[in-house]
Structures are given as structure tokens and as C-alpha cells.
Amino acid sequence: MLCVRALRAFSSLGAPSSSRSLTHVFPTTTATNSIARTYATHFTRGSKDEPKATSLDVDTNVFKTYKPVSPGIRHLRRPINDHIYQGRPVRLLTACLRKHGGRNSHGRITVRFRGGGHKRRVRLIDFLRTEPGEYDVIRIEYDPGRSAHIALIKARDANAEGKAKWKYILATEGMRPGDVVQSYRMGMPETTGILRTRTVRPGNVLPIRSIPTGTVVHCVALSPTGKALLVRSAGSFAQVVHHDESGRYSHVRLQSGEIRQVLQDCCATIGRVSNLNWKGRKIGKAGRNRWLGWRPRVRGVAMNAKDHPHGGGRGKSKSNKHPVSVWGWATKGKRTRKPGPKGPKNSNKMVIRERPRGKEKRSGGS
Numbered sequence: 001m002l003c004v005r006a007l008r009a010f011s012s013l014g015a016p017s018s019s020r021s022l023t024h025v026f027p028t029t030t031a032t033n034s035i036a037r038t039y040a041t042h043f044t045r046g047s048k049d050e051p052k053a054t055s056l057d058v059d060t061n062v063f064k065t066y067k068p069v070s071p072g073i074r075h076l077r078r079p080i081n082d083h084i085y086q087g088r089p090v091r092l093l094t095a096c097l098r099k100h101g102g103r104n105s106h107g108r109i110t111v112r113f114r115g116g117g118h119k120r121r122v123r124l125i126d127f128l129r130t131e132p133g134e135y136d137v138i139r140i141e142y143d144p145g146r147s148a149h150i151a152l153i154k155a156r157d158a159n160a161e162g163k164a165k166w167k168y169i170l171a172t173e174g175m176r177p178g179d180v181v182q183s184y185r186m187g188m189p190e191t192t193g194i195l196r197t198r199t200v201r202p203g204n205v206l207p208i209r210s211i212p213t214g215t216v217v218h219c220v221a222l223s224p225t226g227k228a229l230l231v232r233s234a235g236s237f238a239q240v241v242h243h244d245e246s247g248r249y250s251h252v253r254l255q256s257g258e259i260r261q262v263l264q265d266c267c268a269t270i271g272r273v274s275n276l277n278w279k280g281r282k283i284g285k286a287g288r289n290r291w292l293g294w295r296p297r298v299r300g301v302a303m304n305a306k307d308h309p310h311g312g313g314r315g316k317s318k319s320n321k322h323p324v325s326v327w328g329w330a331t332k333g334k335r336t337r338k339p340g341p342k343g344p345k346n347s348n349k350m351v352i353r354e355r356p357r358g359k360e361k362r363s364g365g366s
Helices: 002-014 030-035 276-280 286-291
Strands: 040-042 063-066 077-079 094-096 121-123 134-141 150-155 166-170 180-182 205-207 216-218 228-230 238-243 249-253 259-263 267-270 351-353
Touching (some): 228 267
Antiparallel strands (some): 063 077, 094 121, 134 180, 238 249, 259 351
């Protein structure tokens, strides 16, 4: 009888007059499979009522979380970068890194809480970009010495060899293998109009005088012949806001909100630095910090009186002292210097407007 009933059920489902579908009788398991967590998963998307993130916010859907099979990975969160090359770097473009544990040449500690960590090789990044011509992006790599990703580029010149053929540069956001970058540091093309605007592309190096106002840039140089010094960390960017009529200086707004003058003969790279979700990562455990070369930070109240102004005494108290650093400098908001126009004479004449502080920063001023 059961077999006859099953055959009748299937015959009724196959009839064209039936309004039911197989999905009503046999519900699919895609809903359960979509929320099933494996060892490493993405964040689940939020509700439709959540505000949409802007281009400058951290996207919470691009992080990898892990099933908490151990306490060390319960809170671990990493940006998802599937485009990163998994192999070793080009040895020609690296150098050995000798560790000193935060000590100077006399053996005294000059940087506290440093030491240990995994072996590293320094990636030699080209911050000058003096060679003209087109370069092809071969791959995007991880650099243990910085928060941003780096790109391996190859010159199209058949006569180039060695370091003239292969270079490492900071990768811009959205840069992928197959892209073409070019440096116009030694001169801009004489063409005008549409052909000239094609030079303003992510990854290209241009003199600031040739960059339109409002353009997002990074790797800003402070000398016409010097290397890039400003805006090099992950996700950071600056913006060209004004060109002086005199033709000597341009105004650049930095990430902190500070506006400063930069010579128009200095160069900058178009675009934003890659790996903008780096600031949303979570280390997960103390041991991972040790792998990065950081030793434990000791609180001042846990030290002896001779080691820190907060040390000594009975119990967990700093004896009603004002919070200070280990060298006695006041902390928690007190200004210890006055840079820019408000500071000493000729301290920094290039700063037009300082970064917002205190009430100005809390009110959203920039």
C-alpha cells in the first residue's frame, strides 16, 4: 500500500494540472547550507535596514572568521585577500633584516617591548619611480614590514635587466595583475586634452602640478628629487585641494585633516593605498603579537617605584598621581609641543591648517 501511495503522489506531481511544485513537497536545503559554519567562514550579511557603508568605511563582509575550536581563534578576524600571491618574494628585491631587540649600538633599550618574532626579509620598495615607460603588474604580494600590500611590476623595455626590469611598488586599492602603471616623474607628455587626462590613473606617478584638484593620491614626496614620504600606510590617502596661482605650491589635505603646502614639482601617486580593511583586523591572542616581534607591555602600576612614576606603593594604586609616561611626560590629552603656525618661529612654515584636536575633532571638523 505504501508503494502504491508513493506512486500516486509522484504521478500527481508530474501532472500538468497540479499547482504544486517539487519545492513545496521537498524543501531544499540551500537555506540550511548557507548558514552552516565551517572552520573558516565569512561574516553573514546584516539586515536590510542597516545603513550602507560608504567607500571610506570598513566593509564588514570582507573579513574571515573562524570556528572557535581553540580560544586563540575565537576572536580572530582577518581581511579576505584572495588576490594575494601565495609564493615567496623575488630575492633580488629583498634584503636580510638583522634584529636588535629594540637596542642601540651601545646595547641600551631605546624602543621598549620589542624582541623575538618570525624571520623576515625586507622588501625593497621603489619610492622614487624615476624610470619612465609602461610597467605591467605581475602580482600583488604580502609585505611583513608594512600594513599595505605591494605589487611586483615588470618593465616592457626588452633591454632592461635586474632591478631596472623588476620593481616593487605600493599597491593601490583595486590594483590587480595585468594592470599597467607608468611614471611621469621625469616629464609629462606634450599632448593635451583627453590624452593628458588618461595619465591620471591609479598607480601612475605625476607631478602635483599636473594632478587635478580633488584627486585622491598617496606616496606624496616633499622634495622634487626625493622619495615619497607621506601617506604610505594601508588604506590611507591624501587629497589635492588647491593650486596656487604663483605656480610654486599646492595645498594637500592629509589623512589627519592637516592641510600643508607641497611644492608643485614634487610627485605623488594616484589612488588610495591598498588593504584598507587592515584596521578592522583582530589579532585574537597574545602569541600572535609575539610572532610579530612585540613583547608584553607592562603597566606602570605593576612596576617598582624606580622603574616608573606610577610604580611602588601598596595595592593597585598610583597614589593619586597625575597620569604620566615612564619619562614623566603628562599623558591623556595634554599638549607637549605646538607644531605648525602656532608653534615656535619657523618650526613648520608649510602647515597651513593643523589637524583638528579636542572639541574641533569631536565636532567633526576637518
